[in-house]
Amino acid sequence: MLRILIAFILALPVLAGDLQVGVGRIKISPEQPIFLSGYAARKKPSEGVKLEIWAKALAFSDKRNGRAVVVTTDLIGMSRSLSERVGAEVEKKYGLRRAQLMINSSHTHSGPAVRDNLDSMFDLTPEQRQVIIDYGNGLVSKLVSVVGAAIADLQPAEVSVGHGTGTFAINRRQGPSGGVKIGLNPAGPVDQDVPVFRITTPDGKLRAVLFGYACHNTTLGGDLFLVHGDYAGVAQAEIEAKNPGVTALFMLLCGGDANPNPRGTYALAEKHGASLAAEVSRVMAGTMKPVSGPLRTAWQMTDLAFAPHTRAQFEEELKGTNWYKQRRAEAMLKAYDKGRPVTAIPYPVQAIRFGKSVTLVGLGGEVVVDYALRVKKEFGAEDTIVAGYTNDVMSYIVSKRVLLEGGYEPVDSQIYYGNPGPYTEDVEETVMGAVKRAMGKVGRKR
Numbered sequence: 001m002l003r004i005l006i007a008f009i010l011a012l013p014v015l016a017g018d019l020q021v022g023v024g025r026i027k028i029s030p031e032q033p034i035f036l037s038g039y040a041a042r043k044k045p046s047e048g049v050k051l052e053i054w055a056k057a058l059a060f061s062d063k064r065n066g067r068a069v070v071v072t073t074d075l076i077g078m079s080r081s082l083s084e085r086v087g088a089e090v091e092k093k094y095g096l097r098r099a100q101l102m103i104n105s106s107h108t109h110s111g112p113a114v115r116d117n118l119d120s121m122f123d124l125t126p127e128q129r130q131v132i133i134d135y136g137n138g139l140v141s142k143l144v145s146v147v148g149a150a151i152a153d154l155q156p157a158e159v160s161v162g163h164g165t166g167t168f169a170i171n172r173r174q175g176p177s178g179g180v181k182i183g184l185n186p187a188g189p190v191d192q193d194v195p196v197f198r199i200t201t202p203d204g205k206l207r208a209v210l211f212g213y214a215c216h217n218t219t220l221g222g223d224l225f226l227v228h229g230d231y232a233g234v235a236q237a238e239i240e241a242k243n244p245g246v247t248a249l250f251m252l253l254c255g256g257d258a259n260p261n262p263r264g265t266y267a268l269a270e271k272h273g274a275s276l277a278a279e280v281s282r283v284m285a286g287t288m289k290p291v292s293g294p295l296r297t298a299w300q301m302t303d304l305a306f307a308p309h310t311r312a313q314f315e316e317e318l319k320g321t322n323w324y325k326q327r328r329a330e331a332m333l334k335a336y337d338k339g340r341p342v343t344a345i346p347y348p349v350q351a352i353r354f355g356k357s358v359t360l361v362g363l364g365g366e367v368v369v370d371y372a373l374r375v376k377k378e379f380g381a382e383d384t385i386v387a388g389y390t391n392d393v394m395s396y397i398v399s400k401r402v403l404l405e406g407g408y409e410p411v412d413s414q415i416y417y418g419n420p421g422p423y424t425e426d427v428e429e430t431v432m433g434a435v436k437r438a439m440g441k442v443g444r445k446r
Contacts, residue, residue: 018293019354021199023208023247024149026142028073029053029227030112034131035405037076038109039195039222040121040324040416045128046112050266051233053111055143056249058199058210059150060354062293069147070102070210070360072249074229074348075139076317077105077366077393079116080346082136089144090278092402094151099182099299101147102350102362104288105389107217110228114139117393120327120418156202160288161358161383162277164194168231168272170261171369173407181409190214191369194276195385196283197291206246208241212387213279214253214369219260219269229326234273237287239280248280249446253374254363254372254388256396257409289383292355298441300351302434303344305424311336314420315409324415332420348391349434352441357381361435362390363397368409369427371401375435378446395419 029052033045060068069090078086087098096362100409113122115136120158124132171188175182195211217230229236232250239248260272314336317329335342350362359382361375367388388397396409403410403422410422436446 010155016221017061019159019291020061020154021159021208022153022155023190024057024146025247026055026140026146026149027052028055028075028142030135034135035113035122035124035128036110036225036227037113037118037121037412038218039223044225045344046092046227047225051228053108053227053229053233055146057146057150058208058249058297058356059147059154060207061154062295064294066293066295067405068100068102068297069150070144070352071147073103073105073109073249074108074233075105075114076107077114077117077389078103078368078391079114080394082114082140083307083391085140086143086438088141090147094148095143096147099297099350101365102352102360103143103391104362104387105393106229106232106250107226107252107366108233108351109218109222109231110224110226110230112227118416120324120331121416123323123362128182141424148183152352157207158202159291159354160198160342162196162198162283162286164196164283167192167275167281168212168217168260169213169255169258171257171407172259173402173409174258176375177405179296180405182408184261189369190409191254191372194279194283196280198284206243208247208249209284210249210251212251212253212254213276213387214345214372215258215260216255219263219272220266221264224350228269231272231276234270235276235280238274238277242281249423251387252389254367254369254386256368256388257402258365260371270358271359278446285422289357291357294355294404296353296442298351300434300438300441301431302347304340304347305344306349306420307422307424308418309443328415328418331418345394345419347431347434349431349438350391351438351442353442353444356382358385359442359444361386361438363388363391363431364392365395366398366409367397368399368402370401371431376430379444380446381438382444389437391438397431398423398427400425403427
């Protein structure tokens with residue numbers, strides 16, 4: 001009889017309010033001059049800190065021992081090598097599977113270089129490279145620590161979700177097919193959605209807020225050398241200043257082909273951040289949808305194939321005068337010498353589903369907006385939030401449309417990422433295939 005009763009209880013639907021949530025945060029501002037990542041024009045290290053940068057974590061647990069942790073970082077992006085180290089240590093210390101740990105980066109271009117990410121962008125002395133290596137090693141320890149802090153802080157919570165609308169993202173792919181340049185394209189696709197997770201105590205006291213936006217975190221340009229979280233860092237700081245004791249976390253969504261408009265100054269970063277914070281506050285003050293368990297998580301790896309290339313093309317590239325192409329050519333020729341030319345790259349897709357209320361999809365790389373629009377359309381009525389810049393940032397992840405149009409994202413950017421060239425035309429269907437498999441594992445059907 002007891003076994004029957006237990007089975008009956010476990011079969012009951014998990015109700016809203018069944019979640020526990022823990023919050024953690026740790027400062028990750030560099031303590032010494034370091035190269036800031038994102039702009040090839042920078043030729044010297046940072047000159048100080050204007051706005052502190054952070055890693056923050058939300059740990060979720062349901063009554064059936066389902067768990068998930070979302071980590072946000074004010075960084076250009078995590079590399080696979082660092083993410084794997086964090087994931088392995090978190091599993092060892094806290095028993096959290098890789099599918100249960102999501103690491104997102106804000107993609108600020110005023111944050112420190114991260115080891116193995118955009119390495120081809122920098123011409124570093126051995127001492128400067130060691131600073132980046134040391135920072136990465138310390139970052140691993142801090143991310144593991146912030147996950148532990150969030151898990152230790154687990155307590156009963158009410159979670160709800162709502163949506164607002166941003167105002168300053170604009171598609172940046174300007175020009176005709178074959179001649180696309182980075183500029184302003186008001187007619188191009190953009191996603192102005194601002195999803196907001198509100199976390200409160202059972203009696204309604206605000207503890208944390210997780211929000212996102214699909215726009216490059218690049219209000220600040222390559223002529224600036226102070227560490228700063230850009231508009232995303234300002235928005236988090238504004239929310240926290242207005243709500244003492246609250247932790248605000250930002251996730252960058254699929255903003256690979258969107259820029260802030262206008263951009264270029266600290267004043268504009270403050271303006272954009274303040275407008276985003278105000279919209280988040282407006283959403284939290286209104287009616288929001290309850291979020292419940294059970295928690296389901298999935299991790300799906302696939303390989304993205306590069307277009308065919310030859311040893312001869314990199315030998316020719318090595319003879320040229322473009323330093324960045326020469327660096328890329330050196331790496332590619334070493335791979336040819338070992339008999340292992342680079343033909344594909346591993347690609348992670350992740351899904352975290354909260355009951356039947358909302359699913360958070362995490363895609364690696366600098367994902368263009370086409371993916372978010374397609375995933376949300378194909379998976380229909382249930383709330384879906386699609387984040388890029390998650391777990392590994394290895395390149396731009398372009399749709400077939402963007403690939404065929406050409407330009408910086410599908411072609412030129414691969415030089416700085418140290419990849420052999422553009423992806424094959426099936427890149428979009430390969431990514432979407434992995435998304436569908438991950439969504440199927442958490443019970444989401446088209």
